Amino acid sequence: MFLQFVSAATGIAAAITVFYALRKGSNDTQGNFYNFFLKSITRVLLPISIIIGIMLIFSGTPMTFEGRQAMTTLQGDSINVSTGPVAAFVAIKHLGTNGGGYYGANSAHPLENPTYFTNMIEMIAQMIIPFAMVFALGFFLKKRKMSGMIWGVMTVGFLLLVIPTIMMEMKGNHNIEAMGVDISAGNMEGKEVRFGTAASAFWGIATTVISTGSVNSMHDSFMPLSGMNMLIAMMTNTFYGGVGVGILNFFIFIILAVFISGLMVGRTPEFLGKKIEAREIKIAMIVALFHPFLILIGSALTVASPSLYGHSLHNAGFHGFSEILYEFTSASANNGSGFEGLKDNTMWWNISTGFVLILSRYISIIGPVAIAGSLSTKKYVPESAGTLKTDNSTFGIMVFVVIIIIAALSFFPSLALGPIADYFTMTH
């Protein structure tokens, strides 16, 4: 739990470093890291997680230092249920977009997420800081229009993923209807009755666009194209994104969009009065391409040598490939959810995903900070009539297109082999 606080604080602190680096004028220093880091915990994470924790306790989430409790289930079996400081755990797991649940079933577990009300609290808790960081950027730099643009692009991307997913999940699977089962509640396999399909689908996408990775339903059992939407959510990894790091990822795409649109209109690319030059673009490209590189190489290596994953795969064929792809995407996006058909506690999965996790985390933090840092020391060029505006909707569309191109071009082939093939096998 300590790590859940500090890792979230690391993300926030790194984002604040970027905020400082983007201040007006030419600066050689960007504030004090210890200061950012400690304040992220004492001023932001701790107070809010206490509030959320208390709300969860009143809704029935256990909070104790005692061990297992014996219970009798509805079927009359007697079982031992682990309890512990669950409420505190769950609060920070969402607030810090960590997503590691106290129980194996994560937020689908009745003690971790007892009611629809707690489901809403947990949902809001995981989205609130990524939202707030975007707005904080605007308030901090006194450029509220720009944060409006960023938030707008993120929201469009989010809605494009979440609306079709909710619709597909509520429609359900026709093959199951053909077997004579009532599917009026939608695709309920792997979902909890107390949340229903709409809220589960919303959670599924939200937890993947933000790097939370906590689940309140089993993603493996979603419809194939909903699974694809979750994969896309993690592949772009920037529609809101994790605490602090979401805005860092978005910053990379802004730099690329500034550069490309600068080339298109034949002007020197500038962002917030600083010239963007070869060095920044190189870093941005490395960071942007590293994410697909890790995912695709990881999946390809695994698929190429079946002895590596052994019996860990639950489904064969296209869906099995989706499971592998999902695992690596989730690792590289620092998400942490899984297609749980995959038994991932084996030597290969532990080590390979561990490796991917470390690389993808630190490169995507250091890269944007390095760009911002090098922009920070540059001479400030006042805005003129020739400056490309970076806070209007035209530029927003530009950023969106850059994100789509990078995600679509690098990931479409693998998506075609996994969820899309799965979809066509199912419908025919």
Added chain:
Amino acid sequence: MNAEILGPIVMFLLTLLTGLPLGKYIAKVFANEKTFLDVIMNPTEKFLYRLAGVDAQQEQNWEKQMVILLTINLIWFILGIFIFTNQSWLPLNPDHNSNQTLSQALNTTISFLVNCDL
């Protein structure tokens, strides 16, 4: 459309409504302006800085900051591995869960460290 769809819409709007003031608050905190938690947190922070022997006023450039970030992350990594491979005899383990294997501990620690929890 049925009532079920209302749930996600309400959640989204609530997040937006709470997120806006929170964003303003975060901006204030990091611009070193006055906020309502100053009363409790200012002394706490001062105490922690003194305990750690850190000068929190000194300005740093971004390279220095990233070095600090990586160093403290490394310390947590070592600490995490130690805890997970020795948890059977460490305190606060009422259920007597056994030690993790090294590869599992490696994965667990990394995933907590990088804010992922795979």
